[in-house]
Amino acid sequence: MGAAPQQASPDQRVAEFRKIFSRAESEVARVIVGHREVVRKMLTALFCGGHILIEGVPGLGKTLMVKAASETLGLSFKRIQFTPDLMPSDIIGTQVLTEADGHREFQFKPGPIFAHMVLGDEINRATPKTQSAVLEAMEEHQVTVFGTTYVLDPPYIVLATENPIELEGTYPLPEAQMDRFIFKVVMGSPKPDELREILSRTTGTAQNRIQPLFEPSRAPRAIEDLKALVREVMVAEPLERFIISVIGGCTPGGPGAIPEVSQYLRFGPSPRGAQALILCAKVNALLAGRVSVSYDDIDDAIVPCLRHRLLLNFQAEAESVSSESILEQVTKRLRKPRT
Amino acid sequence: MDNPVETIGIASARIARLAAIRAMLCAVAPALTAIALGVLLEPIGDVTWTRLGYRLAPERAAWLSLALIGAGVAVLAAGLVMALRAYRRANDFVAAAAELDDRLECDQEIVTFATLADPSAPESIVARRTPLFPILWRHAIALFANLDIRREFRLEAGEPLKRSSIFAGVVALAMVLATLGLVRAPTPENTEAAKLRAIAEEIARTSASADDSALADKIRQAADALENFKLPPEEKKKRIEEAMRQADKAAQKRNNSQSGKNQAAGKSNAQNGNGNGKSQGQGNSAGAGSGEGNSATGAGQNPGGKSSASGKGASGKNSGKNEGGKGSAKNDKNDQNKGDQSSIELHNELAKAEAQVETANAKNPGPDNQPGNDKNQGGGSQPDANRPGSIAKPGANGDRNIPAAGGKPKNNKDMGSNLGDTHLGEMPTSTNAQRYLKPGEKGAALDIKDARYVMFRLPGAPSSGNGGKTVLDIDRPTATTGYVNAPLAPTSDDAPPDERQLVPPRYRDMIH
Numbered sequence: 063m064g065a066a067p068q069q070a071s072p073d074q075r076v077a078e079f080r081k082i083f084s085r086a087e088s089e090v091a092r093v094i095v096g097h098r099e100v101v102r103k104m105l106t107a108l109f110c111g112g113h114i115l116i117e118g119v120p121g122l123g124k125t126l127m128v129k130a131a132s133e134t135l136g137l138s139f140k141r142i143q144f145t146p147d148l149m150p151s152d153i154i155g156t157q158v159l160t161e162a163d164g165h166r167e168f169q170f171k172p173g174p175i176f177a178h179m180v181l182g183d184e185i186n187r188a189t190p191k192t193q194s195a196v197l198e199a200m201e202e203h204q205v206t207v208f209g210t211t212y213v214l215d216p217p218y219i220v221l222a223t224e225n226p227i228e229l230e231g232t233y234p235l236p237e238a239q240m241d242r243f244i245f246k247v248v249m250g251s252p253k254p255d256e257l258r259e260i261l262s263r264t265t266g267t268a269q270n271r272i273q274p275l276f277e278p279s280r281a282p283r284a285i286e287d288l289k290a291l292v293r294e295v296m297v298a299e300p301l302e303r304f305i306i307s308v309i310g311g312c313t314p315g316g317p318g319a320i321p322e323v324s325q326y327l328r329f330g331p332s333p334r335g336a337q338a339l340i341l342c343a344k345v346n347a348l349l350a351g352r353v354s355v356s357y358d359d360i361d362d363a364i365v366p367c368l369r370h371r372l373l374l375n376f377q378a379e380a381e382s383v384s385s386e387s388i389l390e391q392v393t394k395r396l397r398k399p400r401t
Numbered sequence: 402m403d404n405p406v407e408t409i410g411i412a413s414a415r416i417a418r419l420a421a422i423r424a425m426l427c428a429v430a431p432a433l434t435a436i437a438l439g440v441l442l443e444p445i446g447d448v449t450w451t452r453l454g455y456r457l458a459p460e461r462a463a464w465l466s467l468a469l470i471g472a473g474v475a476v477l478a479a480g481l482v483m484a485l486r487a488y489r490r491a492n493d494f495v496a497a498a499a500e501l502d503d504r505l506e507c508d509q510e511i512v513t514f515a516t517l518a519d520p521s522a523p524e525s526i527v528a529r530r531t532p533l534f535p536i537l538w539r540h541a542i543a544l545f546a547n548l549d550i551r552r553e554f555r556l557e558a559g560e561p562l563k564r565s566s567i568f569a570g571v572v573a574l575a576m577v578l579a580t581l582g583l584v585r586a587p588t589p590e591n592t593e594a595a596k597l598r599a600i601a602e603e604i605a606r607t608s609a610s611a612d613d614s615a616l617a618d619k620i621r622q623a624a625d626a627l628e629n630f631k632l633p634p635e636e637k638k639k640r641i642e643e644a645m646r647q648a649d650k651a652a653q654k655r656n657n658s659q660s661g662k663n664q665a666a667g668k669s670n671a672q673n674g675n676g677n678g679k680s681q682g683q684g685n686s687a688g689a690g691s692g693e694g695n696s697a698t699g700a701g702q703n704p705g706g707k708s709s710a711s712g713k714g715a716s717g718k719n720s721g722k723n724e725g726g727k728g729s730a731k732n733d734k735n736d737q738n739k740g741d742q743s744s745i746e747l748h749n750e751l752a753k754a755e756a757q758v759e760t761a762n763a764k765n766p767g768p769d770n771q772p773g774n775d776k777n778q779g780g781g782s783q784p785d786a787n788r789p790g791s792i793a794k795p796g797a798n799g800d801r802n803i804p805a806a807g808g809k810p811k812n813n814k815d816m817g818s819n820l821g822d823t824h825l826g827e828m829p830t831s832t833n834a835q836r837y838l839k840p841g842e843k844g845a846a847l848d849i850k851d852a853r854y855v856m857f858r859l860p861g862a863p864s865s866g867n868g869g870k871t872v873l874d875i876d877r878p879t880a881t882t883g884y885v886n887a888p889l890a891p892t893s894d895d896a897p898p899d900e901r902q903l904v905p906p907r908y909r910d911m912i913h
Contacts, residue, residue: 298513354513
């Protein structure tokens with residue numbers, strides 16, 4: 063079980079973070095074969111206080127992965143399957159007329175959004191009205207029902223999935239809502255070795271049990287302490303300038319924008335993108351045993367943090383230019399000199 | 402060092418110093434090259450003049466030299482400014498930390514530390530320190546534990562010097578191109594003026610007397626006047642004549658003083674009983690008209706020199722006491738010969754200069770009489786001093802030995818001197834010497850159309866048929882008129898073309 067980090071020395075807190083993170087990865091890896099990068103990004107998003115959008119075809123184990131992570135960390139978990147007829151009240155809850163002691167009153171019945179870890183499966187199948195209900199909760203960490211605001215207990219993370227192949231009858235997330243996800247990770251198909259391991263684990267009698275890292279009662283507090291530690295990681299001014307230059311370089315017409323950006327993008331990343339970059343880089347620094355961010359930490363965060371924040375124009379889609387390739391071009395141009 | 406802030410500060414100062422030195426190095430080579438070229442432009446011009454026959458116009462050379470020196474100084478000043486700016490730019494605490502980060506490969510820990518620990522940072526930056534900052538401090542100390550700043554930040558002068566040498570090459574190339582653009586073929590006046598200046602320098606160098614200095618000045622003025630195309634020809638001639646008069650005066654003085662010296666030496670020798678006949682017999686040549694010498698300059702300045710004195714005194718024996726007197730007499734003789742030669746040379750050069758002026762005046766009357774404006778080019782056999790190609794290379798015609806007017810012909814030993822340079826330009830050195838035809842004899846036509854010079858080959862001494870003894874050909878008629886290096890005037894000759902030779906009448910008696 064995790065120690066109380068706030069009373070520990072800075073060195074102990076850093077070591078504790080690395081240990082918990084590493085163990086969480088290992089525990090999730092007991093049930094999820096491969097996808098280590100997705101798992102890492104999911105945990106990173108948790109410790110950054112953000113949300114994550116996972117793109118992948120059905121059957122890759124997305125639900126199982128989130129469930130395993132919540133079980134590992136001792137956090138509550140809810141899953142919402144988004145459909146076109148799903149209403150906001152189905153997600154956030156509603157007032158229900160109840161009778162007790164001869165009195166009738168409306169009582170708030172919380173929806174599935176009230177959990178530490180919420181999996182929104184195929185979020186793009188719901189109507190924008192329903193999507194916006196979720197997205198308000200994501201950003202504000204609270205919901206309002208009939209004028210009453212209910213705060214969501216921290217830590218709070220939404221993991222939304224998108225199916226990239228079945229786009230008929232879907233409502234793609236608007237850019238403003240996409241921007242609220244700290245990461246967008248893509249789950250690919252498992253490799254042959256990984257598939258063989260999946261088959262051996264899921265079609266046999268053996269069952270891998272997950273060892274929780276925290277007791278459910280004190281898990282939220284422990285996670286919040288670790289999130290606080292992430293924010294204590296220091297960033298040098300030159301690195302902040304580098305992040306700003308990356309954001310500017312990805313913005314059409316922005317300072318230092320490369321020709322490809324102006325050619326293929328309609329909009330660039332918002333300041334949320336820069337925040338996401340720094341937070342992700344801080345987690346990466348802690349995982350590397352440092353208390354300060356390096357350029358490598360930022361490099362590692364650029365694609366998952368910014369890929370869904372670049373809005374491609376028609377020409378890019380016609381020419382099959384991906385946002386990842388544009389980000390690669392930008393980082394290549396800005397890599398040296400950095401100071 | 403336990404304090405990483407101090408370490409970064411020291412590194413910052415060193416980086417700034419090195420940056421300043423490197424910036425300065427970039428400017429030093431081109432600056433020094435420009436200054437050196439500016440200073441050495443005149444000697445280089447002398448060398449090209451001597452070896453190639455081309456020169457930079459003096460006024461242009463002076464301007465170019467000044468411009469080069471000025472440019473060099475300006476580049477040095479610019480280098481200083483660049484060095485100062487480089488020092489200021491590089492003297493940055495955080496930038497030095499970033500440099501250390503790169504060198505030590507410590508993942509921006511040092512630069513982060515420096516950002517938060519910069520002594521000059523505002524409070525807002527210091528407030529960004531978190532509880533994790535002590536870890537960063539300890540990491541910085543550990544990273545600097547084995548750091549040797551002097552070894553880590555060396556003065557790598559190769560790259561700036563390489564860049565600087567490229568700039569220096571550009572400067573040198575620009576200088577060469579500028580020189581090539583400004584260089585011009587010297588006119589005969591330039592050539593003559595250069596010779597006069599050389600003579601003036603020689604006189605000023607070998608003699609300290611006031612008369613010789615005045616003579617040298619006059620010669621220089623004449624040379625300047627000769628080159629100054631703005632001066633009217635009359636003025637040029639006037640200056641040259643002044644120089645000639647001064648030269649005559651100086652020669653006369655030297656002769657007088659030399660004869661006085663010789664007489665005194667003779668007396669002294671006579672008193673010693675063993676008179677030195679050499680000094681008596683050779684010293685007063687000017688008065689005696691023997692033609693051996695007209696003047697003697699620089700008495701006693703050539704103690705080791707050998708003279709061709711041949712006279713002997715009455716008493717052939719020289720005691721040890723009189724050896725000094727004898728040597729002195731020999732040196733006098735030697736100096737006298739030298740004086741003769743230089744005087745003749747000077748006289749010839751001045752006469753040639755005067756002839757140049759006359760020729761130029763005759764050919765280019767009017768205000769357009771400038772070097773290179775030859776309107777008469779190709780107008781027949783008249784020599785054209787201004788025509789391109791009529792460039793004299795100094796020293797190239799030194800194989801002519803022309804005796805002074807009234808003097809005896811020199812022996813073959815003197816043929817190596819540059820006396821009697823009787824032409825204005827390059828003397829053709831034909832391997833098949835033209836032979837003049839005897840009257841009535843018909844041979845191949847002489848191809849002297851458009852000839853600019855006529856070479857005379859004087860018959861040498863006849864070979865002795867009497868026991869192998871060589872005798873001087875002293876009875877052969879010689880020219881009695883002093884000649885100058887004047888272009889031959891056109892003559893009206895009614896002779897058939899084969900026989901037509903543009904020979905002044907005064908030389909025809911020399912042709913047999």
